[in-house]
Amino acid sequence: MCFMTQSAHRTVRRQHAAVRDDIGELITRRPLPGTTLEQLDPFLFLNHHGPQHYPPNNRGLPFGPHPHRGFETVTFILEGSLAHADSGDHQSVIETGGVQWMTAGSGLVHAEVSPEAFKRDGGALEILQLWINLPARLKMVEPAYTGLQRDDIPKVELDEGRARLALIAGALGGETGPIQSLTDVFMSTLALSAGARIALPVPRERTVFLYVVDGEVSVGGTAVNPHHLIELEADGDEVLIEAELDARLLFGHASALNEPMVSYGPFVMNTREEIQQAVEDYQAGRFGGLEI
Template identity: 65%
Template sequence: MTYKTIRRVHAAMRDDIGDLITQRPVPGPQLDQIDPFLFLNHHGPQVYPAGNRGLPFGPHPHRGFETVTFILDGLLAHRDSAGHESIIGPGGVQWMTAGSGLVHAEVSPQEFMQRGGPLEILQLWVNLPPALKMTAPRYTGLQSDQIPVVETPDGKARLHLVAGEYGGATGPFVSLTGVFMSTVEMQAGARLHLGNLLQRNVFLYVVRGIVRVEPDSVTAFHLCEFEPDGDEIEIIAERDSLILLGHAEPIGAPVVAHGPFVMNTREEINEAIRDYQAGRFGAPI
């Protein structure tokens, strides 16, 4: 067994959306994707005042990939053209397969806009292989108490298992492509080991704190890009930390993106635009 090593550490770039604090580590100036992980927006942390306008993500279309949204703090209301609707609170997760196309809105519920409060959200885009680009859309939203928590052997880390298997537990979200996904709370000195990573790309983003992946220290708002070799990693918390941690087999197909559509060719993008304009992405919301 050999450990994966870090090729490069990428800082998140500040790109606020109105009054929503936003930082984005991928895509960035030196990193297009960590196949199949395409995009990550880190919104907040910030505190909204009472009487706020809420999140700005009104109805908009997607095709060809999945969104995984982690509500670290605050409330997030989801509604889409396939009829799904939910309000998810702190610690909850939304997993949406856009597939062949839908329109969704991610906004703040009335309660949050009236009262205000803290907000921090991560949204990750996960690509789909060519054979699944046009799969039927689906959505699952789960609250924090529906997501299993697994402690590491040293008792100093808590892994919130979203998808995949760890420590005898199985995450409640079923990935179409075998993606492992979690958030991990780590006390200073905690150690987390993952194996069976041969030919899988690791996605490691530090939300808070500082972690070490020998010999590198990685601070908050930074994303690790790993070398492809190796089949295990060990993460050590230098301070109390929170990380977003996933891994998956790379797809290796061409990526052609245009705003909210991610396909394999320019013609497929043009077709997505035509279908959306023709109202083929489901019922209006």
């Protein structure tokens, strides 16, 4: 399957490097927010953990119980395994190729830690976590969680099999992703073999989120760098991606909210008063509790 047409290709506005910011022994790079880009409305935050190899009898990931309100988190387990638990009684262990999609909404406490088997045996680990803002009308929606294993996510073959898109949310090529986004977000991961050339449709009014995990690619004819967030102009209705070497990318798009945003740690709201209320609600135990 191929999506090559005569449509205009978006051009690169700027490349934003992921800054190294390790969390203890966990290798971490963060392109958003960064010194050159605060947010890419409605996309707020991306952490790239790893790749690295944990030895046997390790302490695992450091993300014990903590609160969120006002946005969604999407966690991509590129390699390794990840255990999730939250105060809404959702629990899962997601393996390589899987995804966790959590709507924090009105507020919950969650933890993302390594399963006991991973801590005992060790292994390779690489994880991405993306935060997506919610509009004011949905800030206080009921929290929700979906855990997807690799086989739960449909794959769209592109460019005669030289590219493979794992479709998490949205529709493409006759397939529909298993996540029904509250705000019509399209979200996927891409694996391209050297020589792949694809053009993915995106309406001009939508914000594109494109992060190069690794490999060597060009976007709209411009060579781009691994570990960079690629900010695109709104000058076309397709994103042209060509792979010089094998590559992996995070690719999504969504409508900008164009609303005021105030963030404080794990809370993202529209006003300072709402942030203060979130802090008070959490301290009063209104998010529920979680013990792991």
